[in-house]
Structures are given as C-alpha cells and as structure tokens.
Amino acid sequence: MAILQKYVKNSSSELVKSTAESTVFTEAAPLQKEEADDPYWSRSETQLWTVVLLLGTCLLYCARVAAPICAVSMASEFQWDKKESGIVLGSFFWGYCFTQVLGGYVSDRVGGEKVIVMATVGWGSLLTLTPMIAHFSAVPLVSVTLSRFLMGLLQGVHFPSLASLFSQKVPQHERAFISSTVGTGSQIGTLLIGGAGSMLMDWYSWEFVFYFSGLLAVSWAYCIWKQLLKGPILSLETVGVGLVKSRNARIPWKRLFSKSPVWAVIFAHLCTSSTFYTLLSWLPTFFKDSFPDAKGWVFNMVPWLVAIPSSILGGYLSDHLISLGFETAAVRKLMQFFAMGASSVFTLLLCGTRTFPLAVAFVSATMGFQTFTHSGVSVNVQDLAPSCAGSLYGVMNTGGALSGVFFVYFSGYVIDTTGSWASVFALMSLVNVVGLVVFLVFAEAERVDIDDSKPKCESIQI
Structure with missing residues (x-):
C-alpha cells in the first residue's frame, strides 16, 4: 500500500510538472504569435507616418482654401456677384458631407492609407484642372461649382480614414498626440496657402494657385505610393480581404x-x-x-x-x-x-x-x-x-x-x-x-x- 501511495505521489508530481511545462509552452506560443502579428506600427514607422500624414493634411487644406483665396479674382474675371461666388464656395461642403461614412467604411476594410492616397490623386488632379475647366466651359459658374462639389466628395474621406488608420495602427495611449500633430496640418496648410497663394496671384495669376496646390498634392500621393506602399494600392488580394471583412464583420x-x-x-x-x-x-x-x-x-x-x-x-x-x-x-x-x-x-x-x-x-x-x-x-x-x-x-x-x-x-x-x-x-x-x-x-x-x-x-x- 505504501508502495502504491509512493507511486501515485510520484506520478502526480510528474503529471503536475508535465502539465506546468505544457502550460508554459502553450502560454509562450501565443505571446510569440502576438509579437509576430502585432498590428501596430513600430516607433520608426509611427514617426514616419506622422510626418507623412501631417504633410498630407497640410496639402488638403491648401487645396481647400485655394478657391476662397482666388474668389475675388475669379468673380471679377467671370462676372460673378456675391451670391454666385457663394454658390461656388458652398458647393464644396455639400459634396464633403456625402462621402464621410463611405470613406470610413472602406478604410476600415482596406486600410485608411490606401483610401487617402487614392482620394488625393483624385482631388489633386481635379484641382490642377480647375482653371482649364473654368476657361474652356461655356458656363464657368456651373463647371466650377461642379468641380468644387466633386472636390468635396473626394476630400470627405480624409479624416474618417485617419480615424480608421489610427485606431488600427496606433496604441490607445499614443493616439492623442499623433491625432493632434496630424491635425495641425489644417492650420499649417491654411497659413501656407495664404502666403504662397497671395504671392502667386501678385506675381502671376489666380490660376497658378490651383496649379501649385494640385501638383503638390499629386506629387505627395505618388511619393507615398512609390516609397511606402510599394505596390498596387488596391490589389485583388486587398479587395478580397475587404469583401471578407464586409461579409463577416458588419x-x-x-x-x-x-x-x-x-x-x-x-x-x-x-x-x-x-x-x-x-x-x-x-x-x-x-x-x-x-x-x-x-x-x-x-x-x-x-x-x-x-x-x-x-x-x-x-x-x-x-x-x-x-x-x-x-x-x-x-x-x-x-x-x-x-x-x-x-x-x-x-x-x-x-x-x-x-x-x-x-x-x-x-x-x-x-x-x-x-x-x-x-x-x-x-x-x-x-x-x-x-x-x-x-x-x-x-x-x-x-x-x-x-x-x-x-x-x-x-x-x-x-x-x-x-x-x-x-x-x-x-x-x-x-x-x-x-x-x-x-x-x-x-x-x-x-x-x-x-x-x-x-x-x-x-x-x-x-
């Protein structure tokens, strides 16, 4: 009986030891997996993307404020009164309201950085073409109003995409500083286009304000695509993953x-x-x-x-x-x-x-x-x-x-x-x-x- 008790005791201790070792192993494995699958940016990636997105937000506001800066000159050239100028300027905000939810929804599934780059190419190109749209149109008021509305549609995805991107790539205790820093791009952009736009109108004409802002935005998007995304912005794999997320994570x-x-x-x-x-x-x-x-x-x-x-x-x-x-x-x-x-x-x-x-x-x-x-x-x-x-x-x-x-x-x-x-x-x-x-x-x-x-x-x- 004593031998049996001794055997059971030894077996129990070995079982406990084996179980403990197994527990340590199984606890360590998920940790290694979590480290490998860490969704957040590294410190260097965070710093790089903060600077990049700050510049992108700055250019966003340069483009947004370009038309108000040129409004007086455009109204004089095309003979718009105050009411017609207000229609042109206000059309941006109506377009801006329509794509907020859609931009955030798509960003939650394919990545906010991709949506921002694609949208920037769109509104940057449209901004560059605005002077030509105005000059070659039979009714400049209608064509410029439509272009401003489309610009609002394309720029409406920017801030929801940022919110989506930060929620997926930045830990909770670091989000406020990054969001605030990137948000200063709105003030910097307003100041930049205020100074540069005034000089461009004095030296050349109001058209160059649009060329300046639009080409800078397109160049920024191209650099991000070439240097950071390094591949197709939307591949079949990305679209497939987005569709799966849409189906399984409503x-x-x-x-x-x-x-x-x-x-x-x-x-x-x-x-x-x-x-x-x-x-x-x-x-x-x-x-x-x-x-x-x-x-x-x-x-x-x-x-x-x-x-x-x-x-x-x-x-x-x-x-x-x-x-x-x-x-x-x-x-x-x-x-x-x-x-x-x-x-x-x-x-x-x-x-x-x-x-x-x-x-x-x-x-x-x-x-x-x-x-x-x-x-x-x-x-x-x-x-x-x-x-x-x-x-x-x-x-x-x-x-x-x-x-x-x-x-x-x-x-x-x-x-x-x-x-x-x-x-x-x-x-x-x-x-x-x-x-x-x-x-x-x-x-x-x-x-x-x-x-x-x-x-x-x-x-x-x-």
Missing part, C-alpha cells in the same frame, strides 16, 4: 446607437464643429466691422500660429496623463473641457472687447483651446469603436459639417437682425457649454462595438 449600428457614450461624442462634435465653422467664417468680417484700420494679416495669421503648438501640447498632455495611470475617459473629458469650456470663456470676453490687441488675444486663445478637441472627442471615437472607427467618425463628421453650414447661416441672420456681434458670441458659448455638459456626463472610453456579455469559448492546448 458594423453593429444598432448596438452603437443604443449606447449613450456614442451619442455623447456625436453631440459634442456637432457643437464643436458648428462653433468652429462659425469662427472660421465670420471672424474676418468681425474684425473689419469692429476695427476697420487693423491689418488683415494680423488677425488672419496670429490665431493659427497659436493653434499649431496648442494642438501638439494637448496631444502630448493627454498621452502623458494616460501613461501616468489616469483613466482614459477622465483624460478625454479634461481635454474636451479645455476645448469647449475654456474656449467659451474667451469667446464671451470678445463681447465687450474694445481694443484690437485684446480682441486678437482672445480669438487666439479661443482657437488655441479649441484644438484640444483633437485629444478629446476626435480620439474618443477610436476608444469606443476601434473596429469601425472610420465609419463612426464619418457619421459624426457628416453631422458636424451639416450643423456647421446651418450655424454659419443662422449666425449671419442673427447679425443682420440684431446688429450685434455679442449675441453671436454668446450663442456660440451656450452651444459649447451644452455640448460639454452632455459629454462630461455620458462620455466613456470603454469599447462598445463588441458584446462583452456573450461567453467566450477559448481553445485549450495541451
């Missing part, structure tokens, strides 16, 4: 829209976008009405120069707080508090401003704090639904663009009716505060694109 729209954090991020983005578009559209008119003798380059450049480092600072601060152990949701709310709360304080201060330097300072602070939204709402979409971040961002940005167009029009109506800029600034602050309260109460950073309540079946390896 977007859970019903589940997403049943979650209050999703509605919180959408509503906050609507409020932020509407106030930002209003500032962008009416600030030059505000300064000309309030300070007729002020130099235009000051209020057209200084706020953007402040916004660039502010955006980068917000992204760095956000990722740093998360790395220190602060909850992701709390950090996102803090960044949005600066973007909507602090900016509203300086917007309200504009109501009683009587001196030009103070007005420029308050506007610069407002624009600077608003860039913190890149580290708040914009990244929160990727927290909530990384598997379909591009599609959800597309929905959000479509609503933001539409609300922006409406709010710009409504602000003009308020100015005409009341004759007071203070009423517009107060309304903007109210909208921001309401959006901020909703975001602070309901926003979260946990994934909602998957159902955690369902039991998971894991295979056991021996």
